[in-house]
Amino acid sequence: xxxxxxxxxxxxxxxxxxxxxxxYTLSHGLEGYAQLGPMDADGLRALLADLLRNMAGPGDAxxxxxxxxxxxxxxxxxxxxxxQRLHATKLVQEQRTASVRTGRQVLxxxxxxxxxxxxxxLAELVEAKVTPGNHAVVxxxxxxxxxxxxxxxxxxxxxxxxxxxATAAVRLGRTDFRRAQALLRAVRPDLEAAxxxxxxxxxxxxxxxxxxxxxxxxxxxxRAAARLFIT
Numbered sequence: 001x002x003x004x005x006x007x008x009x010x011x012x013x014x015x016x017x018x019x020x021x022x023x024y025t026l027s028h029g030l031e032g033y034a035q036l037g038p039m040d041a042d043g044l045r046a047l048l049a050d051l052l053r054n055m056a057g058p059g060d061a062x063x064x065x066x067x068x069x070x071x072x073x074x075x076x077x078x079x080x081x082x083x084q085r086l087h088a089t090k091l092v093q094e095q096r097t098a099s100v101r102t103g104r105q106v107l108x109x110x111x112x113x114x115x116x117x118x119x120x121x122l123a124e125l126v127e128a129k130v131t132p133g134n135h136a137v138v139x140x141x142x143x144x145x146x147x148x149x150x151x152x153x154x155x156x157x158x159x160x161x162x163x164x165x166a167t168a169a170v171r172l173g174r175t176d177f178r179r180a181q182a183l184l185r186a187v188r189p190d191l192e193a194a195x196x197x198x199x200x201x202x203x204x205x206x207x208x209x210x211x212x213x214x215x216x217x218x219x220x221x222x223r224a225a226a227r228l229f230i231t
Contacts, residue, residue, distance in 0.1 A: 007147040010114065014142060015160045017167075020109055021135075022102040027168035027229035028161065029214050032221030034172045044175060044183060048165050049190040050211060056161050057194030059089055059209040060099075060136035061154050062201040067140030068150045071118050078204075079122070079141070080131040085204040087132045091215050094222040098231045103135035110142055118145030154198045158191050159184075168229060 013019060028051060033039060039047075063086040070079040090096040104126065110119040122141045126133035136157070143153035166180040175183065201207070209215075218231065 007149070008152070010146040011143065011148045011152060011156050013113070014106075014139065015156050017163075019113075020105065022105045023160070023164045024167070025229055026098055026102070026164060026231045027172065028165045028231060029218050029221070030165060030168050030174070031172060031227065031229045031231075032217040032224075034174055035221065035224060036217070039174050041175065041179060041183070044169055045186055047214075048162060048183070048187050051165070051214065052158065052162065052187065052190045052194040053197075055209045055211045055214065056158060057197040058201075059086065059207060060134075060161070061158050061194055061198035062207050063134065063204075064136040064140035064143075064157055065150050065154055065198045065201055066204060066207075067137040068144040068153055071141050071144035076121065076125065079137065080125060082204045082207070083131040083134055083137040085207050086134050086136060089207055089209045091209075092218040092222065094231050095218060099134045099136070100132050101230075103133045103138040106135065106142070107133060107138045110138075114142060114146060116142075116145040118142065151195075151199060154195050155191070158194050158198075162187055162191060171228065 017024075030047065033047060063082050066082040067079050070076070070082060087096060087099070090099060107119060107123055107126065111123065118141050122131075122133070122138065125131045131137070139157055140153065143150075162184055166175075166183050169175045169183070170177060170180050221227065221231070
């Protein structure tokens, strides 16, 4: 029980908004949509659900699960394969850059907050440019090294994604704090579905993302004259 509680507390620290991961710089594509015109509550909900089911679930969350399993098995070649595959599925440059930037920031902070062998080994591989160090892979590595089970790990990370999106919606003036919480409650079934998708992944070749409209909007956003977020 004490070991399980310790892992839970470590997970809470990693997903806390005060952890310097750089997630506050990401809108997950929302700013690009907001620049195109008004979005109501239904639009915010529909976009988040689409991103969870067709990008975060089969992409980042699935990579987190595969990275978690690779670390537990001590298979660092497999982890690098997962990281490289995830990187290749991110078609827009700003998304690839943001994923690696936040991943490396988390990894750098983990050297002080969580000085565990798994984090040190991944840092070596990233430094040697064996693997890019995408955010999902870094977090999956840390969760495995800290003893957080893969089910809790993927659920926590997907919730952090949704919470970051909701916070961005508030900062962009597309909703308020109370409605943002209602949004998080409304997408809970989508979070569960995305988690189930990720937990069912078996091979790095299963990683994919299918959000063509979101990718097109993101490609336009990276060329916008003014931006509050980097994605």
